[in-house]
Amino acid sequence: xxxxxxxxxxxxxxxxxxxxxxxxxxxxxxxxxxxxxxxxxxxxxxxxxxxxxxxxxxxxxxxxxxxxxxxxxxxxxxxxxxxxxxxxxxxxxxxxxxxxxxxxxxxxxxxxxxxxxxxxxxxxxxxxxxxxxxxxxxxxxxxxxxxxxxxxxxxxxxxxxxxxxxxxxxxxxxxxxxxxxxxxxxxxxxxxxxxxxxxxxxxxxxxxxxxxxxxxxxxxxxxxxxxxxxxxxxxxxxxxxxxxxxxxxxxxxxxxxxxxxxxxxxxxxxxxxxxxxxxxxxxxxxxxxxxxxxxxxxxxxxxxxxxxxxxxxxxxxxxxxxxxx
Amino acid sequence: xxxxxxxxxxxxxxxxxxxxxxxxxxxxxxxxxxxxxxxxxxxxxxxxxxxxxxxxxxxxxxxxxxxxxxxxxxxxxxxxxxxxxxxxxxxxxxxxxxxxxxxxxxxxxxxxxxxxxxxxxxxxxxxxxxxxxxxxxxxxxxxxxxxxxxxxxxxxxxxxxxxxxxxxxxxxxxxxxxxxxxxxxxxxxxxxxxxxxxxxxxxxxxxxxxxxxxxxxxxxxxxxxxxxxxxxxxxxxxxxxxxxxxxxxxxxxxxxxxxxxxxxxxxxxxxxxxxxxxxxxxxxxxxxxxxxxxxxxxxxxxxxxxxxxxxxxxxxxxxxxxxxxxxxxxxxxxxxxxxxxxxxxxxxxxxxxxxxxxxxxxxxxxxxxxxxxxxxxxx
Numbered sequence: 001x002x003x004x005x006x007x008x009x010x011x012x013x014x015x016x017x018x019x020x021x022x023x024x025x026x027x028x029x030x031x032x033x034x035x036x037x038x039x040x041x042x043x044x045x046x047x048x049x050x051x052x053x054x055x056x057x058x059x060x061x062x063x064x065x066x067x068x069x070x071x072x073x074x075x076x077x078x079x080x081x082x083x084x085x086x087x088x089x090x091x092x093x094x095x096x097x098x099x100x101x102x103x104x105x106x107x108x109x110x111x112x113x114x115x116x117x118x119x120x121x122x123x124x125x126x127x128x129x130x131x132x133x134x135x136x137x138x139x140x141x142x143x144x145x146x147x148x149x150x151x152x153x154x155x156x157x158x159x160x161x162x163x164x165x166x167x168x169x170x171x172x173x174x175x176x177x178x179x180x181x182x183x184x185x186x187x188x189x190x191x192x193x194x195x196x197x198x199x200x201x202x203x204x205x206x207x208x209x210x211x212x213x214x215x216x217x218x219x220x221x222x223x224x225x226x227x228x229x230x231x232x233x234x235x236x237x238x239x240x241x242x243x244x245x246x247x248x249x250x251x252x253x254x255x256x257x258x259x260x261x262x263x264x265x266x267x268x269x270x271x272x273x274x275x276x277x278x279x280x281x282x283x284x285x286x287x288x289x290x291x292x293x294x295x296x297x298x299x300x301x302x303x304x305x306x307x308x309x310x311x312x313x314x315x316x317x318x319x320x321x322x323x324x325x
Numbered sequence: 326x327x328x329x330x331x332x333x334x335x336x337x338x339x340x341x342x343x344x345x346x347x348x349x350x351x352x353x354x355x356x357x358x359x360x361x362x363x364x365x366x367x368x369x370x371x372x373x374x375x376x377x378x379x380x381x382x383x384x385x386x387x388x389x390x391x392x393x394x395x396x397x398x399x400x401x402x403x404x405x406x407x408x409x410x411x412x413x414x415x416x417x418x419x420x421x422x423x424x425x426x427x428x429x430x431x432x433x434x435x436x437x438x439x440x441x442x443x444x445x446x447x448x449x450x451x452x453x454x455x456x457x458x459x460x461x462x463x464x465x466x467x468x469x470x471x472x473x474x475x476x477x478x479x480x481x482x483x484x485x486x487x488x489x490x491x492x493x494x495x496x497x498x499x500x501x502x503x504x505x506x507x508x509x510x511x512x513x514x515x516x517x518x519x520x521x522x523x524x525x526x527x528x529x530x531x532x533x534x535x536x537x538x539x540x541x542x543x544x545x546x547x548x549x550x551x552x553x554x555x556x557x558x559x560x561x562x563x564x565x566x567x568x569x570x571x572x573x574x575x576x577x578x579x580x581x582x583x584x585x586x587x588x589x590x591x592x593x594x595x596x597x598x599x600x601x602x603x604x605x606x607x608x609x610x611x612x613x614x615x616x617x618x619x620x621x622x623x624x625x626x627x628x629x630x631x632x633x634x635x636x637x638x639x640x641x642x643x644x645x646x647x648x649x650x651x652x653x654x655x656x657x658x659x660x661x662x663x664x665x666x667x668x669x670x671x672x673x674x675x676x677x678x679x680x681x682x683x684x685x686x687x688x689x690x691x692x693x694x695x696x697x698x699x700x701x702x703x704x
Contacts, residue, residue, distance in 0.1 A: 221440065222435060222437060222440035222441045223440060223441055223442055223443040223444070225393075225398060225435070225441070226435065226441045226442065226443070226503075226506075227443070228396075228398055228427065229396060229398060229427055229428060229432070229433045229435075230427065230428040230454065230455040230458055230506065231424050231425065231426070231427035231428030231429055231455070231458050231459055232424075232428075232454070232455075232458050233424065233458075234420070236458075241443055244443075244445050244446075245443075245444070245445060318445070319444070319445060320444070320445060320490040320492070321444055321490070321492050
């Protein structure tokens with residue numbers, strides 16, 4: 001098992017290295033592009049270009065630039081450096097550190113909601129295939145899968161915030177509200193409720209579909225027949241024996257989805273004015289603030305790679321058969 | 326003589342008055358997109374307390390379905406008939422009442438112990454769970470009972486083995502675990518559905534021995550379902566041969582083996598390898614394969630494959646009638662009741678009788694053609 005995990009971590013590091021290299025090629029070493037000119041903005045003078053080239057080392061050979069770039073990314077305090085923002089000269093690490101708590105808050109709350117919602121709808125549908133519940137679940141899944149985030153988000157804002165507020169029922173806060181968890185947990189949850197619901201409704205659909213198919217398959221297994229033959233209650237058969245085996249595909253999907261939200265929920269953050277990684281990267285792209293874009297891309301890919309390793313480790317916890325191989 | 330006969334039946338009836346399990350005219354069918362699958366078509370049998378009934382037949386003859394139906398484990402099936410266990414009707418029982426019987430009074434073990442045990446739970450936990458489903462035993466109590474049960478079924482180092490996962494055990498060990506789990510609540514009836522089919526021949530013998538030993542210790546009745554007559558030869562008090570969802574023949578094991586009446590039973594015996602068989606003798610398979618249960622053949626379900634099929638077999642379904650060869654011997658075949666036994670002489674007599682009752686249609690049946698051409702004369 002330890003060997004398996006070590007192998008997975010090595011693979012993860014290789015994946016990260018490939019992404020880092022791709023980002024380098026895309027932004028610094030594209031043929032026909034002068035990164036110094038891109039940084040210089042509109043009023044370009046040869047002296048300015050000279051300065052930029054000196055500061056960033058753009059006039060060095062590409063391989064040396066690549067080596068310096070890699071050195072900056074080694075996670076050692078004092079050496080790790082994602083550069084500075086072209087807009088306000090703040091270190092990119094500071095900008096990311098400000099944004100990440102918002103994404104963590106978004107991810108935690110919405111993940112709890114979508115897991116509870118998705119799995120319970122899926123279980124209901126699986127326990128009574130072709131029933132009204134099952135059909136209702138299908139409608140829910142189709143709506144969730146086909147509804148674009150920006151429409152659902154705006155719809156929720158319009159109905160739950162705007163309409164309610166102008167009628168004097170101000171339950172939901174206005175877009176752009178954000179309170180850190182450490183300051184006031186209740187206010188934190190209150191401010192994030194609408195974004196959570198938006199993300200949860202869109203994502204839960206996948207989980208109810210996954211749960212339904214996975215559980216239906218499991219309930220046809222021989223060991224479920226054994227569980228029934230033992231005289232267990234139907235509830236215990238479904239939840240303890242059935243759901244237990246159906247968790248594997250759900251955990252896989254969960255790892256990917258959680259990492260995606262952690263790396264920035266671009267549309268949700270934009271609609272609700274939450275300055276997380278998603279909104280920050282959109283703003284950085286608009287002004288071609290390359291160091292910030294690169295920093296966030298790297299952080300987001302780190303989340304995905306890390307989530308995949310965690311999922312693999314979870315398999316072993318969930319399934320004793322994985323532990324031996 | 327008629328009076329004695331009647332008295333015999335009366336005594337017989339009286340002895341059977343309260344069997345542990347009495348199944349009467351059971352039918353089970355499953356509606357599917359392709360048509361109704363008639364898995365069991367009017368099956369009656371009974372098992373007395375402490376006795377062993379062997380149920381034999383090919384795949385799809387309705388053996389397992391009947392057993393699962395009695396325990397309410399066939400969701401979506403249309404069921405008629407009756408199954409009275411210990412004075413209680415099982416088929417109309419609520420799921421809640423059935424749950425109390427399942428595992429506690431009627432336990433079941435299945436064919437493939439690897440797929441029948443939950444892969445994610447330790448075997449001790451799975452046994453303890455069965456105990457706790459029916460008693461108020463504490464977790465520790467149930468676990469120490471699980472250890473004792475593993476010891477009972479001869480698993481070495483039971484204290485260590487309770488912590489094992491199913492994939493860490495051999496096939497024979499796993500089936501022992503299944504048996505331990507089934508015996509946990511000292512059931513009155515154990516249904517073993519192909520208990521040894523997935524195992525090595527040597528392990529098969531050990532497990533059958535274990536089942537007999539357990540039966541002697543606990544005094545439970547057993548229904549052993551198998552497609553292999555050899556498995557139950559030395560175990561079963563009575564044998565029920567099933568074909569296409571119906572009983573073909575029923576008798577005590579000795580009669581079934583030495584004086585079978587039904588050509589299907591005769592065919593099954595012909596396809597079993599025998600340690601005492603004549604050197605150089607060949608196995609004789611039954612022609613064709615079991616019928617589709619969506620469109621069961623008319624008349625006797627076996628007629629398309631039967632070497633002795635007659636004109637009446639195509640049209641009329643035979644009922645179980647008493648056969649003289651043994652006590653309680655019954656068979657559902659149109660051949661005369663005295664035509665029992667194995668051997669070339671009896672087969673020739675059957676063939677001679679059948680040929681005089683054949684018509685244009687029965688002469689063209691695959692089983693008959695094969696038999697007449699000499700391909701399927703039993704060795």
